[in-house]
Amino acid sequence: MGRNQMGTNAAIFRLSPDIFLLILNYLALHDKFLLSHTCKVFRHSTYHDWDNEISRLSFSDRVGFWAGLAYTLPDYWACPKCCKLHIINTSDVPATLNRQQLVPCQADLSRGIGTEMYSIPQYHIQFALKLSRLGKHQQYLGALMKPYTDTRISLLNPLTDSYAAEPKIIKKQFILREEWNISNNTSTTLPLFPENGTFHMPVCPHLGLTSSGLASSRMRKKWDAERLQLRHKMTELEELTLFKEMTLIEDGLAFAFRFPGNWIYNSCLRCTTDIGINVSTDKRKVTVRAWHDFGVEGSPIDTNWSVHVADPLQAWATRGSYMDYTHGSVRTLWMEGISDGTK
Structure with missing residues (x-):
């Protein structure tokens, strides 16, 4: 004006x-x-x-400058790779294949999910929060917030596995719920996590199955912990603590099989992610849910976002410090959003 x-x-x-x-x-x-x-x-x-x-300006201040400009501009997002504003591309949605072709500088800003056909870059989150606040580009906002499902036949018939993702904006925070299901829909007794399978479950950068079998996944992480112990000169207690932290999913699944029909809850210690695991009473279906809090509007390099991004160049022991948040609070926030209809 x-x-x-x-x-x-x-x-x-x-x-x-x-x-x-x-x-x-x-x-x-x-x-x-x-x-x-x-x-x-x-x-x-x-x-x-x-x-x-x-x-x-320093790099972080430069990114903050462009993020500050993008805050009021509904058609642009701030790129931390080239420190510029990129214009909106409404064909770029979480289920887009070959997304890098749609980004001018080909920046890879996704969560790094390699086994699913759904991935949310940081600028999708910022766009969703901004468009929700400004009331602009509502059709594109709907595409960004559209739930996603993918069901497929496992390579090991008769097992089937499915993946679902559902984002919501609750109290101005971007929350994503993911769900993995493995089912045996026949009367044949089969292990749901066979050692010769190819199922992967990237719950977050710090937790997940690295191979289908629980025993082989634990063994691989045991080797990782031993290598890290030698590289960083850890004590035996530090190595054991690290290994227990790395195998929260494997331990949770083992515990759920001991008490079928009950939900087993836990949380990642290094990112704002809550976890729920359930084994059906007949032990023919496993459900794993993850609730992620990606935070509020802010800089593309804010900690609330960066802790959720996998970095293949980092050793597990150096992937950030422990997060100071109330474990279970992300799941609670999701349930509150469901009950009061918050979108």
């Missing part, structure tokens, strides 16, 4: 110069940039050599 539209009697222009400049000094750099494009008074009051000013 220009000054002529605001009117010469606008309160902001009646302030004394000292107070006027004092207010401007409290503004973030991206706010000053946006303000400088509204009218001559603000353009002169907030004058910067913007190219030089932005180039002097």
Whole structure:
């Protein structure tokens, strides 16, 4: 809005110069940039050599600057790879194949799920939260928030496995619930996690099955823990603690088979992810659910997002510190959102 539209009697222009400049000094750099494009008074009051000013920022501050601009622009998202704004592409949705072809700089900003046909990049989350707040591009918002399901016949008949993902915005937070099911729909008794299978379950970057059989998955993680123990000179107790943390899913499944019909709940210690495991009373179906809290609007490199992204170059022991959050709170938030219809 220009000054002529605001009117010469606008309160902001009646302030004394000292107070006027004092207010401007409290503004973030991206706010000053946006303000400088509204009218001559603000353009002169907030004058910067913007190219030089932005180039002097640290990487995190540069990303924050572009994220601040994108906050008010419904058609753009901030890219942490090239530190620029990219325009919206409404054909880019979580179930899109070959997404990198749709991103100008081919940035891979997904959660790194390699075994599912569904993946949510950080800019999808930011778009969903922003469009929900602004009430813009509602058709694209619906496509971003559309539930996804995939059911297929296992390579080991008669087993079937399925995957489902459902995102929701609850209390201005982006929550994703994932569900994996393995079923034996015949009267034949078969192990649901056969050692010669190919089923993978990437619950989060820190937890999941690395191979179908529970024993082989535990063995592979035992080898990983032993290598990390040697590399980082851990004590035996530290190695044991690490191994127990790495195998929460395997232990949870084993416990659920001992008490079929009951839900077994746990949480990841390194990202805001809650887990639920259930084995049917006839032991012919296993359900694993994960509730992820990807946080509120913010920078693409915020911790709330980055802890959910797998980094193949990092050893397991260096994948971030323990998260300080109330375990079970993400699942509770989801249930509260379901009960009150929050979308």
